[in-house]
């Protein structure tokens with residue numbers, strides 16, 4: 001599988017827009033996801049660990065999963081994350097982890113996964129009973145959030161309609177699905193970013 005983030009990984013953490021989004025999403029997760037010290041947490045599409053870094057010091061266990069080895073290499077180089085975040089470079093939709101979690105978080109990764117129904121089922125399967133999700137991504141957009149335009153490689157969704165997404169996750173078995181607005185990216189127009197919260201019964 002080719003690593004679509006290889007080039008971007010080098011200066012991912014220098015991108016002001018990326019930093020603003022991850023700070024806002026991290027804050028929203030801390031405010032709304034009911035984090036507990038005993039939680040075992042999975043970050044789906046963790047990238048360089050910008051979200052993990054905010055959560056790992058507050059929980060028992062943190063696992064970062066991503067299909068980009070170059071993004072995870074950047075994460076592994078951060079001294080503050082060494083020893084408190086474990087990385088896994090694998091596609092958990094094809095090859096599930098053997099572990100189950102109390103909470104799954106994700107920032108801006110869902111639009112890179114073609115089959116959202118399969119993703120919802122996979123995340124459900126990675127949760128313990130009572131486990132929660134806190135997933136952030138773009139609201140439905142015009143295709144121009146990515147500066148390279150609507151045909152950006154590896155981008156399968158131009159954001160998500162909240163109601164339709166909630167329906168898909170309900171079909172996968174999630175309950176108590178609700179949304180918060182975590183951030184608004186201001187470019188030639190506004191691009192809101194939601195945080196979808198839900199629970200496995």
Ligand SMILES: C[S@@+](CC[C@H](N)C(=O)[O-])C[C@H]1O[C@@H](n2cnc3c(N)ncnc32)[C@H](O)[C@@H]1O
Nearest residue numbers: 022045046047050066067068071107108109112
């Ligand atoms: C826009 S980046 C966001 C990275 C990080 N969450 C952040 O907020 O900085 C999207 C990430 O999702 C990862 N990704 C794409 N498809 C994935 C999949 N099927 N499983 C796990 N990670 C995936 C990419 O490799 C990339 O690191």
